[in-house]
Structure formats: structure tokens, C-alpha cells
Amino acid sequence: MTANLKKSPAQSVSTNVLLAMLIIVWLSPLSWLMMTSVNPNPSGGFAVPTSLTFDHFLTAMSGTSLRQFLNSLLIAFSAATLTTILAALAAYPFSRLNIPYKNTILWSLALLRILPSTAIIIPVFLTGRALGLLNTGGVVLVLTLMNLPFAILLLKNFFDTIPPELEEAGYMEGATLRQGLMYIVLPLSRAGLAVIWFMAFTSAWNEFLFPFLMLRSDQAFPMAVGLYAAFGQYGATDYGFLTAYSIIYTAPAIAVYFMLKRNLTTGFAGVGVKG
């Protein structure tokens, strides 16, 4: 990167070849997805299409599929936002106050994440029914619950990288706690919050089990459940639809990533600093 950083040409060529190979290896599983989605005669095997069609994308972006897409957006957006707000409010005191054994507490909480969702689905279902939450709202709440322990841990790590002296200086000049948070901490934490929001978004976007079991009408199913409608257990597997639907299903997470890219890159540095 710098001029005086010397590298022999051979070294750099071999590095580039290595990276090029890596791209090929990483992208090749994608090839079936891409080729089948535009193939007028889609199949489960690998085949290069002889002509192109975008019909599969049109079907996958209308009717039931479109509704499932919107359901997914609603669930993932709400769960991610709720997770981020709650985690930030809890992580900040964890970072600033001397709570005894706080690291042990946080790591033990993170271990909760090991519990497979299948292990707690029964009590989740029962509490959901008791509270009248076997619906989209309940799914959002339970996904928030699943993401919170890790989110708090990561955000606490991030807040630790912001020196408290800044807030102290603000306090000396008469800022209230709220003002200190709004004008000093929040702007500096944008990256950390972006990472948490993004992780919560992708995990909620991916979730199959809770929406599948908790929602009371197929009208409310998100894409993770809807994807299975393309399967062949009761009829023909529609590979064109399946692959187009999959690409549409993957797109939002990637779009969100590139939208938040600048914040995310610095955010990752913050969340991973401490053990």
C-alpha cells in the first residue's frame, strides 16, 4: 500500500493467482442458482441455459411470494430495530458501570445462544399463546429475545472502545445524561449499532422455526417458510421458481450490507476487541 512497502513481483503475482482461484471456488456453487433462474427449462442438475427468460423472477415477485417477501421484511426489520434499541440501552450501563462479574455474566448469557431453538420452542409457544402473541408481533419478540444476549455482549465491547472522558467532559459543561448520549455517544456508536442491527436483521430474515410454528395463518408466513412451497413433496418442484425466489430472498441482506458497508467495517473492529 505504501511506496516503501516492498514486495517481490513473484510474491504479488502468486498472491493474485491465489485470490483469483479463491473467487472462482467461492462463486462456483452460485453458478447453478444463477443459471437455473434464467433457464426456460430449469432442472435440478447443472446445465448452461441455451436461452434466457425472466419469467421465474416475475412469478417470484408477485402474489403470494410478494406477500411473503413483505412479511419477511416486516419481521426482520422490526426484530432488528427492537434488538438494537434494547441491546444498546442495556449494553451502555454494562460498559460504563462497575458491575461485579460483568464479563462472566455477559459470557454466560451468550452461552444461552447454544440452546437450539428447538429446545425452547415448547415453552416459547406456551407463553406466546398465554399472552395472545401467536402472531407476527410474537415472532418479532421471540427473535429479539434470541438475539439479545449476543447483541448486548458485542455492543458492550463496542462501547468500551469509546473513552468515557468524552462524556465526562460533556457532563462538566452541563450536558444531561440524555444529551450526552444523544450528541456524544450515539454519533460515535453508529458503526457498532449498524453491526448489531445487521446481524439481527440477517438472523431474523433467515429464521424458519419460530414463524413456521407460531403464525396462525399462511398469509403471515415469511419467505423462509414460503420457500418450501417450491418443493416437490406434493407436486412438481419448480426449479425456476425456487432459484429465482432464492435469489430474491438473498438480495435484501446483501443490499443492506452494501448500504451499511462503511459503518459495518469500523463496527467490526469495535465489537471484536475484547475477550
Next chain:
Amino acid sequence: MITTSHVWLRRSATPMAIAAIPAILFILLFVFYAGWTIWTSFTDLALLGRKSVNPNFVWFDNYIRLVTRDGFLASVWTTTVFTFFSAIVGQCGIGLLLAILLKNSRFKLKSVVEFAILFGWLAPDVVAAFMWNAFASSDGMINVMILQPLGFEKVNLLNEYAIEVVIIANIWKGTAWSYLLFSAALDTVSKEVIEAAYMDGANALQRLRHVLLPLLRAQIATNLLFVTIWTYAFFSLIYALTGGGPGRETEVLSIYMYKQAFDVGKLGYGSAVAIAMMLIVGVLSVFYVRQSKDQTK
């Protein structure tokens, strides 16, 4: 109990604690669910039938069966192999290597590399399962584009090398996280340090071992913990891709647990498996934390 040296923080402790209440309530609910799982692991609660209504308290029967009956220990081994190769060697190792290579390289296609590994990370698990099935099956791309043109017999990779395919699929899927984390961490390493290593004439490997790794120790330790925790409980990609098969070759603990609890209907035994998983990862975590602390002293 809550102490701090800063006056302003002491004054603000109460509102801060109040703001944390919603999150604490959620966490308490989660702890309650975990408590339910622990309680259930000491009973013979079933999904259906008589024992679903009137379960018996069976003390440690479920835990004794974990070690005396076939299945659990084999699954611990499978999960450990899977986690070691896919998360620790694969994701963490390749992620670190990529971060270092791309940091110092003027490689034109850097953003293509990033897009490629990100796609794997962001593709939903079920989609990933379909892609890997289409990729590795007997009429998949590896066979059609590589093995057959080279004159090899077609190999059914998912048949013959299931655990390997699943490990590679998870490396493909998860490396992005480690890469992003290490890449961000490398930004904090000053260029002078790296340059000094070049001037010493140290070769690449030594540079890595003696200069970069010590600097990144904290991040590596944290990341190892993250990926271990995630990978040990990894479920949906494997479940969709192989369902734990052929035979039990890819039956990791999360799948074993699911089958016991939902296919057989033994919620009590399934809960014991889940709790055992937590304990195993808990022990691993303590080990990691110790390691990283000992060596930084």
C-alpha cells in the same frame, strides 16, 4: 453493588439502570426458558401421549443415557470434528489469511472477493443447502464441469464424502464474518510494525507468527469463541442438506437433539442433550479465555 469512579456516572446510574429494564426482562424470560429446559431434562416429558400430560421426575436418567446409550457420544465427536475443521481451521484460518492478503495487496478484484464470500454468508441456509446439493451431487457442477471433462468417473460427493462436503459448505458460508472482523482489526495495526518486519527480512510466515499474531491475539481469541459457539449449535444448513446422513455421518448434536425431541418425541432426553451442549461449549469457552489471558501476561 454498582460502583464507579466517575461522579457523573454515579449520578446517572439510576436512569441508566431503568433504561436497561426492557432488555433485562427479555433476558430473564430467556433464562426462564433455559430453566424450563434444565427442569425438563430431569423428567421424561414427551411431546405426545400420557407422558406429555403427566411427566415423571427421573433424576439423572436422561444424563446417564447420554453416555450409556449409542448416539450422543458419536454425535459429540461429529460435532467436534465439524467445529474444529469448519470453524477454527476453516473460517478463522481462511478469514485471517484473506484479511492479511487483501490488506497488503493492490489486488484489483478485492471487492469481488468480498462480494463472493459475503454471498455465502448472507445466503439463507436453505438456499445454501440447495446450492451445495446442486453443486456436489452426481449431476452437479463439480461432476459435469470438472471431473467428467477430465475423464474421471462421476463421484457422488454427498454420498462418499458427506462430512467433508458439509465442512466445506460451512467454511464457504461462515468465513465472511471472520474476514470482516480480522480485516477491521488489521486497520488498527500500524503500518510501521508491518514494515519493520519486512526490513528485518523476515519471511512471510515468520512475520505472521512473530509480529501479526501477537498483535491480534485478543481479536483471535474473541473470534474463536464466537465461531465455536455458533458452529457448535449449527443446524439448518446441515439439516436441509443431508438431514444428518448418510447414516449418521453428519449427525451433529443439534440434529441429534431435534430428532430425539421431535421425531421420537422425547422432550426430556432432548433437553438433556441441549443442556449437555451448553456445558461442553461452556468448558471450551473457559479454556479459550484462559488461553488468551495466560499468553497476554
Next chain:
Amino acid sequence: MRNLLLSVLTASVASGALITAAAADITITYPAGWEGLMEPAFADFEKKTGEKVVSTVVPKEIDQRITVDFAGGAASDVVVYDSYRTAEYAESGYLADLSAYTSNWGAWDNYFGSLKEISTISGSVRGIPVYTDVRMLWYNRAIFEKAGIEQPWQPKTWTDILDAAEKVKATNPDVDYPIYFPVGTKLAEATTMQGFYMALLGADGSEGGANRLRDWNEGKWIGDSPAIRKTLSLYQEIFLNKELSGRELYYTPDVWGDMRRAFANGEIAIMANGSWEYNSIWRAAGIEKTPQERDEFMAWTRFPGDGSADAPQFSNISGGWNVAIAESSDQKDLAWQLVESIFDADRYAEWVAGQGRPAVRRDALEAPAYKADTYLTSLSPLLEETTGRDTYPGYSSVSAFVQQATTDILDGKTIDETVATFRENLEDEFGEDQVKIIE
């Protein structure tokens, strides 16, 4: 910040509430693919009663979904489920007693006695059967031709099956599956029914439950028997000793679709499977074939016994699906009206024939669409002498243990080890006094 939090919460909860059924609506849960039977029935019902039907069409794992719904007390008013669960659901008190309704329902007399029996637990009707099935060996005629096997193929013993598969293997090296024989846990109940139980029934006489998983007279599950060992050794022959089957098809992300496409593509020579495959294969493969073209492509033969003295000559076992009303429903009368709409005689007969599924009531057999179907009518003799699963509470666990046992064989465990684990599982689950060993 707090405002934002509140608005997000209310927004998500409100939007969730919008798509939740109002209390008065009648709810139903049924598997994807049944829309043709259900949707016209809903329209009828809504016109007749003025009530709205809210449906949940489940695209996969409907078994898990319905079981969790029941266990969590949140089942729909009307539920469509795999009939092998009847005993367990009834024991747990999840299914409403329909006897009062069926006794006033003219159509109930049309149902076959054997199927009424399966759905009647201790004198109370718990579900209305929709269709049933029979099981057999399908084979690919072209592959058999090439292998020089005489057609129509009529194997008399298991050895005949293995011989045919070996001939295929020798003459058709491209056929990865000389025989497709359901194995492992991913195919779930299909492994038990299409594979294990079909073999088990033909491996011994029926005395004392010798060829079953349960001895109904003694009221015990069977933990070890010569028939179980013979059945497992058949798996060993197919998958290990003679290597007559690949493994991938039993474990892919889409096990059903992939199996069907493989058969349609000529990658499977013999297939232990069910009567529905005559239609399902072509639907899954997306190929239109007339009955004549199908008959040129494939044929079925009865699944023979192992040839030992007491064993029956052929074996067969049937399953099916039921429509039921949840005990938790507080509008059972209305729910029953919906059930009656679903079983509207003409519509039902036409749908069941279109699905290629054997009907479960006499009037449907007489319907023109059904009578015209030579394939369906050819199944009638099988339907008369078929048997059912051991639908006793606990069966689904036993079935899961069976699937695990076939997995053990695939993993290379010996018969002794496999049977020991199977027996241990049963004893853990039911207690030693509930498990019988046949020497």
C-alpha cells in the same frame, strides 16, 4: 428513542393482529397440495353459513406443526393429519369425539369398515378418513428389458428381488439404484412403511405378532424377533453386502422430489414405494404422460414374503390421512359443517380419483371418474387384504426407533448391535415389562 421503541412495538404487534383470525372465524390447517379439495369446500361453507374460513396451508413438516399446535393448545378448529397419529392424539385428549355427528351423517355408512376401525378409538370416532394407499414394488420396464428379466415380473421371495437387482447392476452400470429401498431418518415414516414394515410383514407368520412391531394380544411392543433380524439383514444385503443402492437419494434436501425425478430419468430400476407414485412421479418430474405411456414405462408387482414356511406370500400395509376436529375448538358444530362440505360426495370422488389415491368410501368407488381409472380399480384386490400400522400410543416413537435401526445398518453396525440398541430404546421408553422378545 423511547418513542421509536413504542412505535416499532405497536406497529409490529398491530400488523400481527391484522392477520390473526378473529375469534368467530373457523380455522383449518391442511397440507399444501390439497387446495383442490379444500378451496371449493370453503366457498360452499361460507355461502351456506355466512362464516369465514381462515386456512393455514402447511408446505412441509405438517406433522410437527400440528403436534406442536395440539401440545400448545392452539390447534385450528379443523385439522388434517396423518392417520397413524390418531391413537396418540386421542390419548392426549386432542381430538373431539365425532360419534354424535357421524351417527347422523348418511355418508358415514359408505366408509369401509376397516378404515372406520382405524379412526375409532375405544368406541369414539376421532377422524374421518380421506384416502388410503397400498404398497408395492415398482419397476422400470426398459431397464428390466435390458437386464433380460422376464415381464411381467413376479418375484416370489426376497431372493428373487435381490437377483433381479443384481442382474440390473451387471447389465446397466449407469443405474445408480438397482433398488431404491427407503432407509434412514430423513424419509421418516416412509422408511418404516415403504421399507421396513413391508419386509417385516413377510418375514414370519402372524402368530403372537411375530411379523409385527407390536403383539396386540399381549399388549407389548416387540424388541427382538427373527423377523426383525431378517428384515435388517435384507437392508444389509441391499446396502452393504451387494451394494444394490446408492445413498444420496435418501438424504437430499428434497428427498421426495429427487427420488421421483430419479425414477422418471431411469436411475432407479426397482422401487419399494406406494400406490400414489403412479401419479406423483410424473407430477414431480413435470412430465405429462398418458396412462398408456406410463404403463409402457413402469409396472408394479406385489411385495413378496421372504419365502419361509409360515410367512405370507405377499405383504402390504396401508396408511392414509384423516380430517378431524380439535377438542379445544369452541365451535365444534360449525366445524362439523365444514367437514361435511369437504366431503361433498361428487367433489370428493372427483378429487380423490384425480389424485390417483384409493378412495375410502363405496360411493366414491362408483363415481365415473374413479371407475374409468383402470389403474385405481386394479388396486382393489390389494385394498381388500391390506393391514394397518400398530397405531397404539407410542407408535410414532417406535417408528422413529425403526428408522434409527435402519440407519445403524447403513453405518455398518452388526445386526446384534442394531437390535440391542432398538430393544434398549423400547425398554427406556415403555419399560421392560412392556417389551416382548421373540426368540
